[in-house]
Amino acid sequence: xxxxxxxxxxxxxxxxxxxxxxxxxxxxxxxxxxxxxxxxxxxxxxxxxxxxxxxxxxxxxxxxxxxxxxxxxxxx
Numbered sequence: 001x002x003x004x005x006x007x008x009x010x011x012x013x014x015x016x017x018x019x020x021x022x023x024x025x026x027x028x029x030x031x032x033x034x035x036x037x038x039x040x041x042x043x044x045x046x047x048x049x050x051x052x053x054x055x056x057x058x059x060x061x062x063x064x065x066x067x068x069x070x071x072x073x074x075x076x
Contacts, residue, residue, distance in 0.1 A: 008035050026054040031067075043073040 010033040017026045031049035036042075047069040 008037055009033070010035075028052045028054070041075045043071075045069075045071045 012029070012031045012033075014029045015027070017024070019025070029049065029051045031047065033048075034046045036044040047067070049067040051065045051067075053064075
């Protein structure tokens with residue numbers, strides 16, 4: 001987002017569609033990641049992602065899958 005200094009924010013969007021034997025399958029994934037610029041004694045990163053399945057999905061698979069990850073590091 002900021003070419004000069006480099007942004008701590010990253011966004012991703014991905015889509016995949018396939019068809020086999022007359023069966024259509026779609027998969028969509030998007031995520032947002034924030035990596036704090038490293039400081040002398042701490043570092044933090046936050047990641048949020050969602051994956052969604054559409055069209056002829058097995059009933060055992062949920063429609064959406066959320067992932068959240070937080071990493072924090074403190075140095076002393």
